[in-house]
Amino acid sequence: xxxxxAEDLLMNxxxxxxxxxxxxxxxxxxxxxxTGKLTKAQTLSKEIALLIDSAEPExxxxxxxxxxxxxxxxxxxxxxxxxxxxxxxxxxxxxYKISFSNINETYSTIKIEK
Numbered sequence: 001x002x003x004x005x006a007e008d009l010l011m012n013x014x015x016x017x018x019x020x021x022x023x024x025x026x027x028x029x030x031x032x033x034x035t036g037k038l039t040k041a042q043t044l045s046k047e048i049a050l051l052i053d054s055a056e057p058e059x060x061x062x063x064x065x066x067x068x069x070x071x072x073x074x075x076x077x078x079x080x081x082x083x084x085x086x087x088x089x090x091x092x093x094x095x096y097k098i099s100f101s102n103i104n105e106t107y108s109t110i111k112i113e114k
Contacts, residue, residue: 032086037083037084038083038086040067040068040083041081042088042090044070045079045080045081045089048061048063048081048090049090049091051063051110052079052094052098052110052112053092053093056112057112057113057114058114059111059112060109060111060112061111061112062107062108063107063108063109063110064106064107065081065106065107067083067084068083068084069081069082069083069102070082070102070108072110074097074099074100077091077092077093077094078090079091079092094112096112096113096114097112097113098111098112098113099111099113
């Protein structure tokens with residue numbers, strides 16, 4: 001094979017590898033959307049943020065979540081929901097102090113204080 005043919009072969013192999021990688025990433029992304037886990041994580045984190053933002057001081061919110069894990073970072077004012085390998089974070093804007101506790105895997109409480 002001459003030099004031009006080797007260069008063409010190498011370019012075709014590189015092109016094929018790039019196309020396969022893009023198709024694999026697209027397949028993984030579609031698979032994640034089809035299970036609905038990312039959508040559940042987004043919905044749960046946004047609903048909790050809306051509850052916190054609309055709550056008055058001395059309110060205790062009880063959150064029952066059938067799957068996944070919820071965590072709140074009061075310093076960043078951020079709620080993170082993990083469902084299997086899907087993770088979604090969402091910010092809340094409450095000016096009150098928030099304390100969070102996980103009772104068990106499917107039940108959490110959030111207390112809003114002054």
